[in-house]
Amino acid sequence: MATESPLKNAIPDLNYEKEMERWSQVFKLLSEPEPKIGLTPRNEVWRKNKSVLWHYPAKEKKYEVPLFLVYSLFNKPYILDIAPKASVIEGLTNMGYEVYLLDWGTPGYEDKKIGLDTYIDKYLRTAVKRAIRHSDAEEITLVGYCLGGTIASLYAAVADEPIKNLVVATVPIDFGPFVGPDKWAEGMRNGDMNIDHFIDVYGNMPPQLVEGMFRAIGAPIYFTNYTMLLSRAHDKRYVEKWRRMNKWTVDQVPFAGEAYRQLANDFFKENKLVKGEFMIGNKKADLKNIKANLFVVSGSRDHLILEDQSKPIMDLVSSEDKTYIVVESGHVGMALSGMFAGIVDKWASSRSNPI
Amino acid sequence: MTGKKTYDPYESLHKFSQLWEKQINDFIYLWTNNKEFVKMSNVGTEIHSRYLDQFKKNQEALASVLNLPTKNDVTNVAALTIQTEEKIEALEEQIWDLQDSVKSQSKDIESVVEVSKEIIKLTKQLKTELVKTKKELSDSKDLHAELQEMKFELLKLNDFKEEFETLKGLIEKDKSSERELASAGATK
Numbered sequence: 001m002a003t004e005s006p007l008k009n010a011i012p013d014l015n016y017e018k019e020m021e022r023w024s025q026v027f028k029l030l031s032e033p034e035p036k037i038g039l040t041p042r043n044e045v046w047r048k049n050k051s052v053l054w055h056y057p058a059k060e061k062k063y064e065v066p067l068f069l070v071y072s073l074f075n076k077p078y079i080l081d082i083a084p085k086a087s088v089i090e091g092l093t094n095m096g097y098e099v100y101l102l103d104w105g106t107p108g109y110e111d112k113k114i115g116l117d118t119y120i121d122k123y124l125r126t127a128v129k130r131a132i133r134h135s136d137a138e139e140i141t142l143v144g145y146c147l148g149g150t151i152a153s154l155y156a157a158v159a160d161e162p163i164k165n166l167v168v169a170t171v172p173i174d175f176g177p178f179v180g181p182d183k184w185a186e187g188m189r190n191g192d193m194n195i196d197h198f199i200d201v202y203g204n205m206p207p208q209l210v211e212g213m214f215r216a217i218g219a220p221i222y223f224t225n226y227t228m229l230l231s232r233a234h235d236k237r238y239v240e241k242w243r244r245m246n247k248w249t250v251d252q253v254p255f256a257g258e259a260y261r262q263l264a265n266d267f268f269k270e271n272k273l274v275k276g277e278f279m280i281g282n283k284k285a286d287l288k289n290i291k292a293n294l295f296v297v298s299g300s301r302d303h304l305i306l307e308d309q310s311k312p313i314m315d316l317v318s319s320e321d322k323t324y325i326v327v328e329s330g331h332v333g334m335a336l337s338g339m340f341a342g343i344v345d346k347w348a349s350s351r352s353n354p355i
Numbered sequence: 356m357t358g359k360k361t362y363d364p365y366e367s368l369h370k371f372s373q374l375w376e377k378q379i380n381d382f383i384y385l386w387t388n389n390k391e392f393v394k395m396s397n398v399g400t401e402i403h404s405r406y407l408d409q410f411k412k413n414q415e416a417l418a419s420v421l422n423l424p425t426k427n428d429v430t431n432v433a434a435l436t437i438q439t440e441e442k443i444e445a446l447e448e449q450i451w452d453l454q455d456s457v458k459s460q461s462k463d464i465e466s467v468v469e470v471s472k473e474i475i476k477l478t479k480q481l482k483t484e485l486v487k488t489k490k491e492l493s494d495s496k497d498l499h500a501e502l503q504e505m506k507f508e509l510l511k512l513n514d515f516k517e518e519f520e521t522l523k524g525l526i527e528k529d530k531s532s533e534r535e536l537a538s539a540g541a542t543k
Contacts, residue, residue, distance in 0.1 A: 012362035022365075048444065049437050109426050110433035126444060133451065181384055187393030194397060197404040201411065221379045227372040231365035 022233040029233075035243050038081045040090045042101075046130040050105025053127045055098070055134060056089050062096025063352035065164055066135045067344070068128060069101040070155075072147035073119070073259060074210060076251055077103050079335045080145070082244050091341025097352070100131040107256045112203035115258035117280045120155045128161050139164035141348055142292075145335060146170050146305065150273065153313065156290045158283040165351050166290060166319075167344055169297040170305045170331050173287075174274050174312040175267045179304060180217035189269050196265075199257045207252035218303060245336060274312060287316040294322040295347045297340075299329040323347060 046053040069089070071077035080101065081089040092099050102124060107114065132140055139162040144152030149171030156166050178185040187193040199205065205213075215222060225246070232238045262278075272278040276286030294317055298307045307326065314324050327334065327343060334340040386392070418425045 015361035015363070018361070018363075048440050108433070110430040110437075112430075122441070129448075181388035183388045183390055183393055187390065187397070192390065192393050192397060193400075195400065197408075198400050201404045201407045219376065219380045220383045221376055224369065224372050224376050227365070227369040231363070231369040233365075 018234045022230075025233045025236065025239045026230070029229075029239060029243060034247055035083075035240065037078045037083070037244065037247070039084055040081050040087055040093060045100070045134050046127060048123065048126065049111065050107060051123050051127070052103045052105065053130055054101045054103060055131075056093050056101065058093050058096050058098050060096055061098060061355065063098075063349070063354055064137060065139050065141050065348075065352040066098035066100060066131060066137050067092060067141050067143050067348070067352075068131050069099065070124065070142060070144045070148035070152045071101070071104070072145065073104055073151075073255060074147060074214075074253070075248065076253060077101060077148075079248050079332060080340075082248065082336060082338075083240075086241075086336070086338040088335055088338050088341045091338050092344065095341065095345045095349075097345075097348075098135050098137075100127075100135070102127045104253075106253045107204055108254075109203045112257040114256040116151065116154065116262045117278075119256075119259060120151060120158070121281050124151065124155050125159070125161070128155075128159070128163075132161060138162060139353075141165040141167065141352060143167040143344060144169070144171060145340075146331070147172065149173075150267075153287060153290065154273070154278065154280065154285045156292055157285040157287050158280045158289070163292045165293045165295065165348060167295045167297070167348065168310070168313065169334060169340060169343075170299055170302050170310070171296065171313070172267075172305050172309045173316070174309050175271050176274070177306050177308040179306060185268075188264070196261060199261050202257065204257050205255040205260045207254050210255050211250075211252045214304075241336075245332075274316065276316075287313065288318050290317040291319055293351050294319040295344075296322075296324045297334070297343055298324075298326045299331060299334060300326050301328070301330040301333070304331045321351075 040056055042054045042056045045055045081087045142152045149168030156163050229242050266272045278285045298310045
């Protein structure tokens with residue numbers, strides 16, 4: 001005579017099909033090669049040192065003014081073309097924009113003396129000139145993401161080239177507010193912490209240290225991404241997205257030494273961007289010189305760049321047409337999901353001379 | 356289907372891991388967010404930098420004795436390459452200017468050619484008209500000659516008219532003398 005356990009109803013059953021799917025996905029993730037990224041068709045326009053200017057032709061050109069994307073120096077820009085149907089660049093080309101992207105490349109030891117001023121004056125300026133000539137356009141729209149937004153704003157403040165619109169997203173402008181421990185910021189600003197010698201010795205900031213810096217500011221211990229993956233591994237789409245995101249997150253680049261020193265000393269310590277004291281060549285990069293139409297986007301769940309860091313640009317520029325919006329997103333979410341393309345299009349479509 | 360909820364152990368694991376992660380990070384935050392930690396980190400960074408600095412200097416000295424190139428030498432060569440790239444870039448931009456001026460000149464030339472074409476067309480038109488006018492002139496000359504002839508004929512006709520008038524006068528005169536003779540005959 002069979003006897004039933006009294007605990008049978010208390011212990012829930014396992015969904016074996018779901019568990020099989022979960023572990024087959026985990027196995028695939030461990031054994032399959034890395035996912036392919038950057039699938040939108042493109043061609044090389046110009047190359048200098050390690051930097052490359054890419055052109056992504058519009059599927060069906062609808063606007064005269066092309067978009068010029070400037071990404072951060074901290075990571076690789078393929079987050080903007082991470083996956084088909086979730087790619088910012090693919091979205092923009094489908095909407096009828098000619099898109100240009102400046103890939104800064106991976107700096108080597110020989111690039112340790114490249115500062116932000118050099119990046120702007122010798123790389124970005126030339127790339128913009130090339131893009132204007134290549135597209136045969138009379139004006140251009142600059143789109144900067146994260147630190148790329150800071151660089152784009154600095155350039156727009158000293159540019160002789162015809163910049164019609166400036167779009168910046170999750171951009172640090174005011175380096176006063178800081179998301180990390182306040183005593184660290186205090187120590188950096190009053191000289192208790194000095195990284196000059198460290199940068200001199202290393203030349204460039206190694207990618208591991210750049211990653212470590214971001215971890216230290218946000219979450220020094222971080223493993224929930226793996227438990228999250230395990231709990232949702234039965235969902236194919238999530239696993240695919242996770243793999244792409246993970247590939248990008250760990251694919252850090254070294255940061256050119258001089259540029260890092262300027263970021264730490266001129267921007268973080270002395271806040272020269274807000275004061276308009278940063279020099280590019282023999283010109284002062286004062287944001288009040290910006291007269292282009294301005295569009296600023298912040299993420300409400302951005303824990304790296306606070307709204308308070310982006311918003312001050314609205315009062316610093318001389319633009320008459322300026323818009324500020326906050327979207328429901330994190331720091332990279334806008335780029336990762338591809339929703340940034342829609343956000344840009346909504347604002348830029350009427351300002352890009354529709355054909 | 357019983358509708359009974361199945362057990363997913365990983366959901367709970369994720370929830371717990373989130374809690375643990377937050378607690379550990381909060382602890383690290385509290386542990387490191389003070390002046391002493393910052394100063395200690397600075398000392399540690401400085402020691403590390405000095406050690407690496409010395410290590411590099413020794414390496415450079417050794418490489419120099421062994422006549423081996425170091426990363427610094429490679430850096431210098433790379434800098435030269437970048438300089439060359441920049442020079443080529445500057446040249447390329449000058450070529451752009453030249454291209455632009457050639458383009459604008461060829462546009463000017465094109466417009467001059469267009470104007471010349473118009474002039475040639477106009478000249479041809481004038482030439483045709485001149486031929487036409489010449490022909491018309493010769494026609495008019497012929498007409499003039501004919502008119503002169505006609506005038507001459509008319510003059511001749513006038514003379515004939517005068518002669519005719521004289522003849523008419525003479526006939527009239529003859530008629531009256533005949534009438535006079537007739538009346539004289541009757542009276543006799």
